[in-house]
Amino acid sequence: MSKSLLPKNIAELKAYSSAKSEKLTGTTWLNANESPYAKEFKLSLGNLNRYPEPQPEYVIDAYAKYAQLNAEQVLMTRGADEGIELLMRTYCESGKDSIAIFTPTYGMYKVSADTQNIAINELSQSLLLNADVSEICASIGGAKLVFICNPNNPTGSLTPTSKIAALAKSLSGKALVIVDEAYIEFCPEQSAAPLLQDFENIAVLRTLSKAFALAGLRTGFLLANTELLAPVRKVIAPYPVSTAVAMIAEQALNTDSVTQMRRQVSILNRNKDSLKTLLSNSPKVTQILSGEGNFVTLQLSDRSFIETAMQQGTIMRPFSLYGEDNWLRISIGSEQELEQVRLWLEQPE
Known part of the structure; x- marks a missing residue:
């Protein structure tokens, strides 16, 4: 049944x-x-009878400082995976829109798209790395979201930020370029976050799971400009971040x-x-x-x-x-x- x-x-x-x-x-x-x-954290949980802040201000401020952005450009999510899902739910219409990915790459882009009945334009990492921007954009076609895992999992390859910027410029008004930076701490000079000052159609996915050694916390961040994030804020669950998670994330993001x-x-x-x-x-x-x-x-x-x-x-x-x-x-x-x-x-x- x-x-x-x-x-x-x-x-x-x-x-x-x-x-x-x-x-x-x-x-x-x-x-x-x-x-x-592994690291020890301090928790004082005498207030679990109350709902948490939807977006804990002290964590958002700490991550904005770390990422060298403004607080309004930061959304806290349940791992980068929730950021992937939120972008598709917000910007793609089920049964109508498509995303573009460059395989082999992280498998959750495909699973999230399939779950929401969003078509997938599966292109190759070779095309992303070796073709010029006009050829890549022609291959992307009408995809609404273009996912670039950078560095890419599982190949470790890097797409230069100059190429990401050129793609975003060419796709302006047509698509969002989503740069998944789960591993960016291992090559921080390659981050696309500084591009947010020039592009409204770039979003950056981050996580505390890898370099911050908090895979068990399930905490990520979606970085983008206000106009891109505003509709995502309407779609996200009302209380996505638990009080305990916020307390640990705050400690993980202090200067020391x-x-x-x-x-x-x-x-x-x-x-x-x-x-x-x-x-x-x-x-x-x-x-x-x-x-x-x-x-x-x-x-x-x-x-x-x-x-x-x-x-x-x-x-x-x-x-x-x-x-x-x-x-x-x-x-x-x-x-x-x-x-x-x-x-x-x-x-x-």
């Missing part, structure tokens, strides 16, 4: 498969692009915590360089996608090597890419965690 009530697009929906959706057992977790750093985050990013970037050296010297690895972010994506000579790693308790993220199933994404962990990767790589084949 319940199946007969489902809309066709939901009945046929292929759900997003996150790194945590499989029940795996292991001791070294390098599969979800999480930070290896931001300094600590940047120090940790420097360590992780050094660890990434060490890992890439290890991988480049391994006969098990046939190709490394050199990119930004807190992960390295590589191709193995034999997919069975992944099983060996899992048996020793080292959990990484296998997936198919470019039509082949022998790809692996390794999150950058601590030196001790990456030592387990080295032991795996040096095991006899």
Whole structure:
């Protein structure tokens, strides 16, 4: 009976498969692009009988300062995923409008679009990186939202901000350019946030899940100018941010915590360089996608090597890419965690 009530697009929906959706057992977790750093936070929760601020002013102000924007350009969301969903719900008409994505890329753009019966114009990362702006815009066609994951997950590739600006200029009045900067702390000079001073049709997605080491908090931000954000503010749930989340986010964004985050990013970037050296010297690895972010994506000579790693308790993220199933994404962990990767790589084949 319940199946007969489902809309066709939901009945046929292929759900997003996150790194945590499989029940795996292991001791070294390098599969979800999480930070290896944990931190203690203080909570005093004597007021949970009251609703929270819809947009907690102290968190918004702190993030605006961090992002070098004005407070009215910042909307706090439940992870960057809610920002993706909100933009589609606000700007796309179900069964009529479309979005453009550049694959391979983050899978939630497709899931959110499919959920809301929004068509997807699936273009390639190669087109985004190598074609000129006029060719890209012609391929985008009538898409209302253009999603650029930058750095891109899972390839780590970067689209120059000059190209993002040129795309936004060319698409002015036709489409919004959405820049997903989940990994931007690992290459902050590449952020598109400064473009907001010149463009009304750019939005930037941010998260505290990666460099800020708060994947369990589910906190993100949507950055854009007032005119773009105003209708989104009408669509967002009335109380999207819990009191506890707001208190932790405020602490995570104070000056000392931001300094600590940047120090940790420097360590992780050094660890990434060490890992890439290890991988480049391994006969098990046939190709490394050199990119930004807190992960390295590589191709193995034999997919069975992944099983060996899992048996020793080292959990990484296998997936198919470019039509082949022998790809692996390794999150950058601590030196001790990456030592387990080295032991795996040096095991006899």
